[in-house]
Amino acid sequence: MEEKITQVKLKNGMKVLLKEAHTAPIISSWLWYRVGSRDEPTGKTGISHWTEHMLFKGTKKFPAKILDKAISRDGGRWNAATSRDATHYYETMPADKFDLALRLEADRMKNSAFDAKDVASERTVIISEREGSENEPLFQLTEAVQQTAFRVHPYHHEVIGDKADLLAITRDDLYEHYRRYYVPNNAVLSVAGDFKTRAMLARIRELFEPIPKGPNPPRLTRPEPEQKGEMRFTVEGSGETVFIQAAYRCPNAVHPDFFPLQIFDSILGGTSGLSIKTSRLYRALVDKNYAIEVSGWAEPTIDPYLYRITLIKHPKRAVEEVIAAMDAEIKKLQDLPPPEDELKRAVKQARAVFVYGSENITSQAFWMGYAEMFASCKWYLTYLDNLAKVTPQDVQRVARQYFQPSSRVIGVYQPKGSEA
Amino acid sequence: MAKRQRGHSLPGPEDIFRTALSNGIVLLARANFNSLSVSVSGYLPAGSIFESDDKLGLADFVSSCLMRGTRTRSFDSIYNELESVGASLGFDSNVHNVNFGGRSLVEDFPLLLTLLSEALRTPTFPKKEMETLRAHMLTSLLLREQNTSDMAALAFDRILFEGHPYSRPTDGYIQTVRSITREDMFEFHSRHFGPKGMVVAVVGAVEPQKAAEMLEKALGGWQVPGQAPPPAMPNPKPIRTTVRRHHSMPDKFQSDLVMGTLGPSRKDPEYFAASLGNSILGQFGMMGRIGDAVREKSGLAYYASSSLNSGAGPGSWEVSAGVNPANLDKAIELIQKELRRFVKNGVTAEELAENQANYVGRLPLSLESNGGVAGALLNIERFDLGLDYYQRYEEIVRKVTRADILETARKYIEPERLVVSTAGP
Numbered sequence: 001m002e003e004k005i006t007q008v009k010l011k012n013g014m015k016v017l018l019k020e021a022h023t024a025p026i027i028s029s030w031l032w033y034r035v036g037s038r039d040e041p042t043g044k045t046g047i048s049h050w051t052e053h054m055l056f057k058g059t060k061k062f063p064a065k066i067l068d069k070a071i072s073r074d075g076g077r078w079n080a081a082t083s084r085d086a087t088h089y090y091e092t093m094p095a096d097k098f099d100l101a102l103r104l105e106a107d108r109m110k111n112s113a114f115d116a117k118d119v120a121s122e123r124t125v126i127i128s129e130r131e132g133s134e135n136e137p138l139f140q141l142t143e144a145v146q147q148t149a150f151r152v153h154p155y156h157h158e159v160i161g162d163k164a165d166l167l168a169i170t171r172d173d174l175y176e177h178y179r180r181y182y183v184p185n186n187a188v189l190s191v192a193g194d195f196k197t198r199a200m201l202a203r204i205r206e207l208f209e210p211i212p213k214g215p216n217p218p219r220l221t222r223p224e225p226e227q228k229g230e231m232r233f234t235v236e237g238s239g240e241t242v243f244i245q246a247a248y249r250c251p252n253a254v255h256p257d258f259f260p261l262q263i264f265d266s267i268l269g270g271t272s273g274l275s276i277k278t279s280r281l282y283r284a285l286v287d288k289n290y291a292i293e294v295s296g297w298a299e300p301t302i303d304p305y306l307y308r309i310t311l312i313k314h315p316k317r318a319v320e321e322v323i324a325a326m327d328a329e330i331k332k333l334q335d336l337p338p339p340e341d342e343l344k345r346a347v348k349q350a351r352a353v354f355v356y357g358s359e360n361i362t363s364q365a366f367w368m369g370y371a372e373m374f375a376s377c378k379w380y381l382t383y384l385d386n387l388a389k390v391t392p393q394d395v396q397r398v399a400r401q402y403f404q405p406s407s408r409v410i411g412v413y414q415p416k417g418s419e420a
Numbered sequence: 421m422a423k424r425q426r427g428h429s430l431p432g433p434e435d436i437f438r439t440a441l442s443n444g445i446v447l448l449a450r451a452n453f454n455s456l457s458v459s460v461s462g463y464l465p466a467g468s469i470f471e472s473d474d475k476l477g478l479a480d481f482v483s484s485c486l487m488r489g490t491r492t493r494s495f496d497s498i499y500n501e502l503e504s505v506g507a508s509l510g511f512d513s514n515v516h517n518v519n520f521g522g523r524s525l526v527e528d529f530p531l532l533l534t535l536l537s538e539a540l541r542t543p544t545f546p547k548k549e550m551e552t553l554r555a556h557m558l559t560s561l562l563l564r565e566q567n568t569s570d571m572a573a574l575a576f577d578r579i580l581f582e583g584h585p586y587s588r589p590t591d592g593y594i595q596t597v598r599s600i601t602r603e604d605m606f607e608f609h610s611r612h613f614g615p616k617g618m619v620v621a622v623v624g625a626v627e628p629q630k631a632a633e634m635l636e637k638a639l640g641g642w643q644v645p646g647q648a649p650p651p652a653m654p655n656p657k658p659i660r661t662t663v664r665r666h667h668s669m670p671d672k673f674q675s676d677l678v679m680g681t682l683g684p685s686r687k688d689p690e691y692f693a694a695s696l697g698n699s700i701l702g703q704f705g706m707m708g709r710i711g712d713a714v715r716e717k718s719g720l721a722y723y724a725s726s727s728l729n730s731g732a733g734p735g736s737w738e739v740s741a742g743v744n745p746a747n748l749d750k751a752i753e754l755i756q757k758e759l760r761r762f763v764k765n766g767v768t769a770e771e772l773a774e775n776q777a778n779y780v781g782r783l784p785l786s787l788e789s790n791g792g793v794a795g796a797l798l799n800i801e802r803f804d805l806g807l808d809y810y811q812r813y814e815e816i817v818r819k820v821t822r823a824d825i826l827e828t829a830r831k832y833i834e835p836e837r838l839v840v841s842t843a844g845p
Contacts, residue, residue, distance in 0.1 A: 023454040024788050056706070064716070068705035073774040075781015094781050121719030124744075129722035131674040132742045135568055238671035239566040241559055275508050277499040287496075289552060292559045312559060345504050352457075352506025352525055359455045359789040 005368060005377060006197050012213040013185030016204055017368045017377055019192040021361050027193030028092040028365040031105045032373055034188075035181035036085045037159040038303070039220045046161015047169055047177050049082040050126055054174060055089065056080070057118040059111040062104055064118075070100055077362075082159050085302045086373035087181075092362045095194040099203065105189075106207040109182055119171040127167075130160045137237055138310070141413040144235050145245050149306055149409045153224040183214030190369030193361045221303070232410045242313040243413040244322060248403050250307045253300035253374040259386045260394035261298060261307065261402065266346035267338050267395065268329065269296020269309065273353040280329050281309065289314050290325045300374045307402070319412055333399040337392030347388050354384060430783065431793060433807040436800075437628030441640040443615040448797040449628035452790055458529045458624030459790035460536065461521035461798060465650050466612035467513050468590040477592020478600055481550075481557065482608050483513040487535075488549035491542040495549050498539075501531060509535055514590055516650070516732050518613075523791065526625040533638040540613060541642055545605045554597065561594050569676040569742065571667045571843035576678040579663055580736055580839045584656045614644030621797040623790040656682055656734050659837045667843040675745045675844025679755060680738030683832055686730040686803045692816055693824035694728055694737070694832065696779070700771045700825075701762055702726025702739055704778060709762070710739055713754050720747045720754070732802070737832055745845045752840060759835040766826030779817045783810065 006018040035048050058064035071078045074097035080089040091101035133139040143158050150156035160166075189208070191200060227249065251257050270276020276295070277286075285291040292312040299305055313322050357363045371380035429435070437449045468479040487509065488495045502509060509522030509532060520540075524532045564570045574589055581587035591597075620639075622631040659681055684694050702710035707725040714724035724741035739759075743751045787793050787810070800809050 025784055026788060065705075065712075069774055072705040073777045073781070075778050075783070075785065077782070077785060092785060094784060097781065121716070124719035125715055125722055128674065128720070128742065128744055131744060132722055134673040137566070238669070240562045241566070270503075271506070274503060274506055275499065275510070276503075278496065278503045283496070286552065289555065292556050314555060315559070349503065349506040355455055355457050355525060356523065359457065359791075361788060 005381070006201070007377065008201060010184065010205060010209050012209060012211060014208055015188040015372065016201065017188065017190040017372070018197050018200055019364060019368060020195060020197055021192050021364055022194050024361060025095045025194050026092060026361050027095045027098040027101075027191065027195055028090065028362040029098070029101050029105070029189065029191040030088055030090040030365050030369040031109075032086050032088045032188040032190070032369045033181055034085075034186050034219070034373065035087055035217065036083050037157060037161070038084050038154045039181070040154060040157070040161070041220065043165060044169060044173060044177075045157045045165045046126065046159070047165070047173060048087055049159050049161065050122065050166070050169065051174055051178050052080050052082045052087050052089075053122050053126060054114055054118065054178070055108050055112050057115065057122070058113060059107050060113070061107050061111065067104060071104070074100065076101070084155055084159065084305075088369065090362070090366070098193075098195070102203060102207050106211065109184065109187070109208075110211055112178060114171060114175045114178065116171045119174060123166065126160070127163065130163060130166065133160065137239055137241070137243055137413045140235050140237055141243050141245050141411050144233065145247050145308070145409055145411040146306075148231055148233060148411065149247050149249070150224055152222045153303060154220050154222065155301075155303065155305060180214075181217050183217070184208060184211050185213045186217050188369050188372045190365050190372070192365035192368065224304070227407045230405045230408055230410065232412075234412050234414045236414050236416050239415045241415065242319065244311040244313055244319060245411045246309045246323070246326065247306040247409045249304060249407050250298060250402055251304050252302055253379065257398050257401070258300070260390045260398040262387060263343055263346050263390045264333065264395050264398055265296050265298050265307065266349060267342050268333065269294070271346065271349040271353065272297075273356070274349055280332070281326065284329045285311065285322070285325055288325070290317050290322045302374045323410065327405070330399065330403050333396060334403065337396040340392060343390060343392060343395070347384070350387055351384055430810040430813070431787065431796060432811040436797060436807050437632070438807060439632050441615070441632075441636050443640055443642055445615045445618045445620060445635070445639055445642075446801060447620050447622065447632055447635055448801060449622040449631045450793055450797065451625070451627055452623060452793070453625050455790075456526050456625050457523055457790060458526050458532070458622065458626050459521070459523045459794045460532060460620065460622050461519070461791070461794045462618065462620035463517040463519045463798065463802070464540075464613065464618035465516060465616075466518045466608075467516040468588065469515050469585050469650060469653075470608070470612050470648070473588070474596060475600055475604055476588055476596040477557065477590070478604055478608055479513045479518065480591050481553065481597065481600055482605050483511040483518045485545050485550060485553055485605065486511050486539040486543045488553065489544045489546040490538040491544060492538060495546070498535060502535065505531065507532055509539070511539065515585060521791070521794075523624075529626060530634065533634055537638040537642075540639070543609060545602055547602060550602060550605070554600075557591065557597050558594060561591065561597065564591070566669070568669055568672050568674065568843040569740070571669065572676045572678045572740075572841045575665050575667055575843070576680070576738065576839055576841035577736075579665065579841065580659070580680070580682065581656050584654055584734070586656070586733065611646070611648050614647035615639070615642050616644070616647045619798060619801045621794040623794045623797070653733050658682070659834070659839060662836060662838050662840060664840040665842070667841075668845070669843055670845050672844050674742050675748050675842055676740065676742050677748065677752065677840070677842040678738055678740045679752065679838050679840040680726075680736055681833055681838055683728050683735035683737035684730055684828070685733055685735055688730075690824065690828040690831070691730055693820050693828040694730070696772065696775050696817070696820050697762070697767065697825040697829050698726055698728040698737065699775045699778070700767045701758070704775055709758050710755060713758055714741055714751055718750075718754065720744070720751050724751070724755075748842060748844070756835050756838070759833055759838075763829045763833050763835060766822055766829060769822060772820070772822055772825065776817050776820070780814045783813060
């Protein structure tokens with residue numbers, strides 16, 4: 001792929017990735033910290049996401065209201081999110097107003113106030129966020145699948161955290177978490193858009209280099225032991241609709257099998273970002289009225305994670321029938337390598353999704369930094385080439401290796417009072 | 421590459437190409453050679469406004485069935501062609517229109533137009549596909565019944581727009597969707613689908629003139645002599661007193677609320693005053709004054725904001741929030757207090773200035789992708805904004821005064837006469 005990306009490490013260890021794109025008068029910057037819900041011990045679940053909320057509460061230089069207005073006044077878009085492996089903050093701004101984004105991020109990397117009053121009001125906001133999610137059957141099921149699949153590894157809890165911890169975490173817990181992880185040597189800044197690299201880099205140095213380096217924060221790693229046999233369970237709740245989620249254990253993003261698994265996903269569940277009506281699961285399950293909807297989903301992660309198939313059961317079928325139909329489709333890929341055509345198609349689809357992404361400066365900045373969180377920027381640059389190298393035999397092999405019932409978790413959301 | 425498109429100019433008469441095909445379909449096109457893709461989107465007047473009460477959901481059903489089989493292609497072969505090349509095309513509907521949108525790599529654009537034309541002109545509504553879709557729609561309706569924000573919004577529209585087509589849900593009800601027959605589908609299609617009132621926007625790596633030739637070839641020959649004009653819309657009844665309704669959902673953990681009143685249509689002269697006023701009230705930054713009062717200061721909600729929904733007909737001006745059931749009354753009071761302040765004192769000069777700056781500054785962001793520009797071109801046509809609209813936009817925004825906003829707020833919002841709809845435990 002023709003991508004000119006400048007990569008620089010600042011003196012304090014912060015990594016900077018820059019990509020000029022002069023298609024619109026816009027600049028998008030993403031500041032990534034290597035901290036996420038996987039770094040939270042029991043008792044502190046949800047602390048990374050809460051910390052992210054607190055960074056919107058202001059600093060001495062940019063008090064909350066001013067901070068918010070300053071970005072919005074210039075027509076910028078900004079937000080943040082916390083995932084399992086990382087936390088990011090982004091601003092997309094008109095190019096001539098962009099400096100504010102850098103000043104703001106450099107400032108709140110070290111000067112966020114964490115005022116006790118703000119901590120208190122944000123506690124109820126976050127509990128309310130959790131309660132809103134709990135209204136959704138699919139959230140309840142997904143959370144239960146995750147905590148069943150991971151007993152030891154900290155991927156076991158949802159990013160939002162458990163309510164018990166959201167009630168107990170203190171201001172000092174939050175501030176300590178912030179001080180430990182929000183250091184330049186734990187951060188990556190990715191910027192794309194309408195700028196000149198040399199000037200941009202000089203400005204970034206000027207603003208970020210004075211921030212002192214901290215101790216390298218440790219990452220919490222407790223490898224999940226091997227699963228010994230299939231696990232199944234039921235979540236009961238309101239409604240009349242049955243959801244089924246099957247989760248298979250998959251390797252992390254830098255494992256050589258990751259790319260064969262991406263092709264496997266494309267063939268079985270469809271390419272993410274496109275319609276999936278000719279994927280094998282759609283044809284076998286939705287077209288044949290086993291399911292109302294089906295989707296497959298893999299996520300690039302630092303540690304081995306899950307490939308999930310989520311189904312809405314057709315009212316006329318039994319849960320077991322639906323699972324059997326899904327298994328039959330997976331078995332076809334285990335028995336026979338897919339035809340070359342299907343692989344070519346998966347690669348063309350991925351190429352198209354990349355081209356669409358290149359229309360958008362925000363997404364270009366996103367991908368550079370995101371890939372750094374679980375692999376490296378090179379992972380993103382070589383993504384299409386690596387997909388193209390996958391052979392039908394690779395796909396068959398990963399289908400056999402990772403898609404065995406003995407290492408999966410199946411959760412069923414069962415409305416109360418209805419029959420399976 | 422950078423040099424050629426470096427202009428960074430907003431779309432305007434010099435680069436928006438507008439023409440009508442031989443059958444009257446309007447095309448707006450703009451070239452963008454920065455990426456090798458093309459977006460196409462558009463609409464035609466065949467929305468739920470044409471449905472009878474006992475067949476609610478029919479327009480929705482028809483539009484989602486268009487790609488499920490045509491005279492020349494099966495459902496499977498349509499999607500096989502599209503997905504094989506990473507292209508997409510989809511239809512949906514709202515009260516007034518059936519909308520469509522798709523994109524592809526430029527080499528596959530002819531395929532996209534062929535499929536668009538077939539889906540619009542010769543759908544066959546295969547029985548099996550209809551039943552698959554019906555099961556899907558019925559499940560969505562069951563899920564809607566379990567969704568607190570959907571249920572609050574449904575009741576809000578029903579009360580606010582009583583006696584008006586906007587009071588009806590475009591996805592219908594379980595019994596109406598069950599009653600729709602294949603004959604209903606064919607009849608709806610043959611009466612309401614046609615070139616009259618149809619608008620298409622094409623944006624991407626194709627010269628506009630060339631896009632026009634291709635579209636003429638695909639759709640220029642479409643003639644539907646008896647295409648029915650949209651029915652006249654009644655005026656909604658004014659709200660005489662505050663109406664409060666609660667939909668009980670005992671198994672839920674959080675309540676959703678929607679409260680508000682009628683708003684201007686997109687073509688009303690006070691639209692921009694209402695829009696900027698709404699931005700100050702419940703959009704700007706972390707959701708304006710309402711977000712500040714309900715979320716930031718009181719910690720009562722994860723989300724709280726206001727929205728102005730202005731389209732072809734009367735609009736709604738509404739505030740929504742998700743709150744803990746114990747805090748519902750408190751949140752409603754806080755919102756009412758903000759509305760009273762809004763109609764009493766209006767907005768400050770500083771608030772107006774920063775919101776005007778926000779509107780002007782964010783324009784290029786919304787026009788970044790081909791899809792974004794296509795949407796902007798369709799807006800121009802739908803609301804007669806003029807090809808120079810985006811170039812005049814800053815001037816239009818800056819012209820709005822504090823007095824305009826105050827007058828508009830008072831015209832529409834009466835804090836003691838609101839529809840308040842809640843759903844939850």
